[in-house]
Amino acid sequence: MAQQHKRAVGEVVEQARRLADCLTTLRPAEFLRSIPCREDRVIDVTARVVLLGDSALSSLDHETTQRPGALADFIGSCGFTQHRLTRVTRELARHEAGAELAAQFAENIAEIGRRLADSALPDVVAYDGSAIRTVDLLRLTGIDWVLHCDDINRTLPTRTPITISRGILADSVRTLADTLRRRHPGHSIEVRIPPFAAVQCGTAGEPRHTRGTPPTVVETDPLTFVRLSRGRQTWDEAVKHHHVTASGLRSDLSEWLPLY
Structure with a gap:
């Protein structure tokens, strides 16, 4: 290995x-x-x-x-x-x-x-x-x-x-973010989990977007992303407590999370 x-x-x-x-x-x-x-x-x-x-x-x-x-x-x-x-x-x-x-x-x-x-x-x-x-x-x-x-x-x-540890947290975030990207391919939504990952996702029938910042941007911290991905925190709770910032028409990812 x-x-x-x-x-x-x-x-x-x-x-x-x-x-x-x-x-x-x-x-x-x-x-x-x-x-x-x-x-x-x-x-x-x-x-x-x-x-x-x-x-x-x-x-x-x-x-x-x-x-x-x-x-x-x-x-x-x-x-x-x-x-x-x-x-x-x-x-x-x-x-x-x-x-x-x-x-x-x-x-x-x-x-x-x-x-x-x-x-x-x-x-x-x-x-x-x-x-x-x-x-x-x-x-x-x-x-x-x-x-x-x-x-x-x-x-x-x-x-x-x-x-x-920073290393295991980073690897966890990148693995979960890649899973989110593969499950919802596209380019209309950018999910940012600084400093470890940023992925672009999309929805069925989305408008074509090929360059620049996508029309919807969602950002959260690494631990919140792990909690959301594994069902330890709901989307509404994270937004309520300002653990997530989101802008754009398709900024509610509650239907996508948790991942498993």
């Missing part, structure tokens, strides 16, 4: 370690705190990252010669997987203590770190019945780490926040 991908692997593992370090220090009452604007609690988030770590470990054992698709297409097809993951997550959270789940997650991440350091990564692996490039699987996992670190930071504001 190319050197830049190795660097990305290191960032994904380090971000997971930061999340694990926080979870293993939580008190029992903190595991029962509700995530803002969600039905989930901190213990549900902890159970979810345990399952995500299990899936990542399993995939590294299943190299495949199948042809992988684009990550944007994979994201578009994983709605059922997310629904099933939510169901299994809540079942696990009902039967396990938060501290035990946090310890299991820390063990998973330590094992993933050893596996990635000790051996060459397979180029393509099987994940949830599909072939996916290993680097794309790590990008997808990195988005989850960003999302869940942000969940914990917002839920437990009196604790020292988990630092989200």
Whole structure:
């Protein structure tokens, strides 16, 4: 795997370690705190990252010669997987203590770190019945780490926040922005997420636009874009709290978000 991908692997593992370090220090009452604007609690988030770590470990054992698709297409097809993951997550959270789940997650991440350091990564692996490039699987996992670190930071504001690395945040934003672009091709809307990404999108039957600034411009910050893309914040909430600025006739992207 190319050197830049190795660097990305290191960032994904380090971000997971930061999340694990926080979870293993939580008190029992903190595991029962509700995530803002969600039905989930901190213990549900902890159970979810345990399952995500299990899936990542399993995939590294299943190299495949199948042809992988684009990550944007994979994201578009994983709605059922997310629904099933939510169901299994809540079942696990009902039967396990938060501290035990946090310890299991820390063990998973330590094992993933050893596996990635000790051996060459397979180029393509099987994940949830599909072939996916290993680097794309790590990008997808990195988005989850960003999302869940942000969940914990917002839920437990009196604790020292988990630092989200610039590199993994940038990669998450670019992956999600590219998915948005591929899902809604065109040039009438420019979505800006400074300093990491700017993409042009469009709608069916849009007027032809080939040069200069598109007639509609939407801008937001990186964390808000991740929250919108993953359903942690609604479009109306983001606009209300001035986390999004938008101008133009087609500046309401609520029908496009979340992405999954």
